[in-house]
Amino acid sequence: MERTVLYGFGQSSASWRVRWALAVKGIAFELAVVDLGKDAQRSAEHLARNPIGRVPVLVIDGHALAESVAIFEYLEETRPAPALYPHEAFARARVRQVVETVNAAIQPFQNTRAFERAGADAATQKAYAHHFNEQGMVALEGLLGEIAREHGGRFAVGDALTAADLFLVPQVAGARRFGVDVQRFSRVLAVEAAAMATAQAADARPENQADAPKK
Template identity: 60%
Template sequence: MTAPVRLYHYWRSSSAWRVRWALAIKGLAFESTIVDLAAGEQLGAEQRARNPIAHVPTLEIDGLTLSESVAIIEYLEDTRPTPALYPSGAGPRARARQVVELINSGIQPLQNLTVLRQHSGDPAGQKAWAAHFNQRGMMALEATLVQLGAHFPSGPFALGDRLTVADLYLVPQVYSARRFGVDLTPYPRVLAAEAAALASPHAASALPENQPGAPRS
């Protein structure tokens, strides 16, 4: 009997959202343990034992305990290659990973709640900081998608005609940018990718508002 897949996550964590979405696309059901970031549960001994940097998500799968969304999603692709989340060919894969890292290391870490609190105790100061780095990031993302578009079959997704790992990073980051008040109208390529990805199969189950613990609207 196989142990169940278990995800330690939180409804509003953008890193957890990416992994939920990848699991849904790969057809992997999972059990949830909620780590309440707003209440600081990620800083407690239990989550630190799973992941010493005190972030979510952590995934238990195949007898492994894995953290970091990139490591988890690459693992899912390595072990469950279809449906593919990465393009085929080393060059296209590198371009997909460039978009992933532009978001994963170039935007998201800078607007993590821990970082906002380190910058300022004032909510307005926190929001201005987060808006700055999201806006800078969206500008770079728009330009990057336009550049890379020449190398993929044309289409609305981040890398053209089909959903890839790049979309799994783009959509949660756009959600954050919007939450921090960034005007997204200058980034039509980004918005087109977001719309296409959100309309794709499996998008709904991963959405923040569909997770345990999310506020009822």
């Protein structure tokens, strides 16, 4: 059988999403660290895997696939159980709405490339990321409330863990990292707690990765 290798970085929120999805689906994988602290994502070797120079990249079934949304959907289509997307069309669309709010409207503004354009000093960069995280958490709090009224349940969408939870939780950690006071987002926190209480959640956390900064 072909090896499954996750090229990622412990502190990367997009890598966290994929580590967690692989664990939920019970897919064994090897981890190859691409050290963002050393700019390894811009090496020729990594650019050959992903031309945009970012992590994660998953080597699976003989292919190198980047972009966590594409990875999640490929995993779901090729290894459907346990499912990370609901069957019902509108619930599935809601999962994708949460996923894209994180993936397209929040996370892009906290990566190294965005910081380079935002300004040279660390305080400017943090304020920039804070802005998008705060605005994003306000939006997610409203969206999760609306979804709870439609679907009930303790997770982001209904009563089963979905891709929405796996995208949400790393972003809440990102919001905290950039100084957002998340205490006022009660629905976000309740969903985070429910998702973190599930079986594979702890192992996927950045703190539990081999490349985590030593305390």
